[in-house]
Amino acid sequence: MTTDASATAARRPGEPALTTLGLGAPALDPADASPHTFPGGGRWRTEIPSCEGPEALAVVLKEASKLDVPIHRISQGSGVWMLTDAEITEMVDATGERDIELCLFTGPRGTWDIGGSTRTDSRGGGLRARGHDAVAGCVEDAVRATELGVKCLLVADEGVLWTLHRARLAGIIPADTTLKVSALIGPVNPAAYAVYENLGGDSVNVPSDLTLDHLTEIRRVSAAPMDMYIEAPDDLGGYVRMYEVAELIRRGAPLYLKFGLSKAPGIYPYGHHMRDLTLSTARERVRRGRLALDLLARHGVGDDMAPLGSRLPGTLKRFGTPS
Numbered sequence: 001m002t003t004d005a006s007a008t009a010a011r012r013p014g015e016p017a018l019t020t021l022g023l024g025a026p027a028l029d030p031a032d033a034s035p036h037t038f039p040g041g042g043r044w045r046t047e048i049p050s051c052e053g054p055e056a057l058a059v060v061l062k063e064a065s066k067l068d069v070p071i072h073r074i075s076q077g078s079g080v081w082m083l084t085d086a087e088i089t090e091m092v093d094a095t096g097e098r099d100i101e102l103c104l105f106t107g108p109r110g111t112w113d114i115g116g117s118t119r120t121d122s123r124g125g126g127l128r129a130r131g132h133d134a135v136a137g138c139v140e141d142a143v144r145a146t147e148l149g150v151k152c153l154l155v156a157d158e159g160v161l162w163t164l165h166r167a168r169l170a171g172i173i174p175a176d177t178t179l180k181v182s183a184l185i186g187p188v189n190p191a192a193y194a195v196y197e198n199l200g201g202d203s204v205n206v207p208s209d210l211t212l213d214h215l216t217e218i219r220r221v222s223a224a225p226m227d228m229y230i231e232a233p234d235d236l237g238g239y240v241r242m243y244e245v246a247e248l249i250r251r252g253a254p255l256y257l258k259f260g261l262s263k264a265p266g267i268y269p270y271g272h273h274m275r276d277l278t279l280s281t282a283r284e285r286v287r288r289g290r291l292a293l294d295l296l297a298r299h300g301v302g303d304d305m306a307p308l309g310s311r312l313p314g315t316l317k318r319f320g321t322p323s
Contacts, residue, residue: 011300013243032212034219034253039314042306043253045072046293047227048285049260052078052270054090056282061094063286069293070308071100073256075154075180078269079107080141085148092149099309103152103180104145106138106160127156127184135160139167146173151311156182158199165200165318178202178313183229183236183258188214190221194317197224202313203256208232208239215251225313227256230292238262245292246299254306259289 018024037043048064051057051074064071074095080088088104095102109127129135138160142153151174155161161181167173183205187193196204205227206218218226228248232239240262241248249255264281267274296302 011298012247013299028250032216033250034216036219036223036254038225038254038306038310039312040307040310042310043301043304044249044255044257045225045306045310046070046289047073047075047256047258048282048289049075049229049258050077050233050267050278050285051282052076052267052278053083054087054094055275056278057091057094059279059282060286061098063283064289067286067290069286069289070305071098071289072306072308072310073101073103073152075103075105075152077105077154078267079105079109080145080150081107081137082269082271085144088145088148088150096149101152101178101311102150103154103178104141104150105154105156105182106141106145106164108134108137109156127182129157129160135163139163142167142173142177146177151176152178152180154180154182155201156184158185158196161196161201162199162319168200176312178311180227181205183207183227183232190218193218193224194222197222198317198319200318202316203227205229205258207236208241209237212244212247212251215248219252222317223254223314224316225254225256226252227258228252229258229260231260231262231288233260233264233266234262235266236260242288242292242295245295246301249296249301249304253304257289257292259285259292261285261288 048060048071051060091102129138142164153164161179164179168175168177179200179202181196181201181204186206187196188207193204201224203225208229230241230245261281261284265277267278270278
């Protein structure tokens with residue numbers, strides 16, 4: 001699909017004033033723009049991450065209504081195994097009533113098991129699933145979550161991603177389950193991004209320190225939806241790229257705008273001992289979303305949002321499955 005005209009003509013921050021002062025930036029190169037959109041139209045969707053249970057979800061939904069923040073997806077980071085069946089069902093029902101996609105993290109993962117390598121300076125295997133039993137735990141989470149109505153699963157291991165893709169082809173989990181690649185293993189080059197797409201990724205989180213040129217490079221090889229923290233948590237760098245949001249969309253569409261929060265303590269794995277912090281940061285993530293959406297409107301790209309309720313990624317490239 002060709003690039004929408006509004007995506008190439010969007011006003012850049014400070015441009016009128018700087019042009020008047022003789023400090024205007026060079027014209028944008030149309031060749032840098034992503035030619036892709038979401039199926040059904042639109043170049044960006046929204047995501048509120050780190051929504052760790054029904055109580056936090058209720059706070060997010062209330063604040064989103066108050067601030068008029070549209071939400072396509074809500075994701076959780078602690079894992080399916082940290083929620084009871086009743087809690088998952090409550091979250092499924094609440095998001096289903098509003099046609100919002102709910103994404104829960106599969107676990108376990110390397111940073112929480114007995115492997116010492118993740119605590120070395122090199123970080124070892126990171127978040128990946130260590131051994132057969134860890135993969136089995138992720139599959140167990142996936143089956144349980146989808147049986148309770150969850151339609152999106154968050155994955156931090158290539159083997160788990162491929163296994164869950166095969167599981168949906170085999171009918172073990174529903175065929176319309178979407179698989180989201182975590183920021184914790186996000187690819188940093190176009191070749192790696194294409195691999196995650198082919199392994200079954202329906203949206204791929206990239207690190208928030210990628211340059212604009214990196215996004216253009218990725219879009220030359222893959223149309224798979226991209227997730228990006230517009231404001232990253234401190235453990236992912238703490239980057240705040242709010243003023244770049246229009247250009248991030250122009251280069252990276254179709255793009256999920258993730259409204260994270262810097263300068264806030266980590267909350268994974270969540271428990272009620274962290275209740276006050278979790279609820280206050282959930283509320284502030286929605287407010288950060290409102291700030292980013294206001295910037296988009298001022299810069300002339302607010303109309304490029306995908307329709308609310310849309311969640312599927314379109315036709316993507318996949319590796320052949322083994323017989």
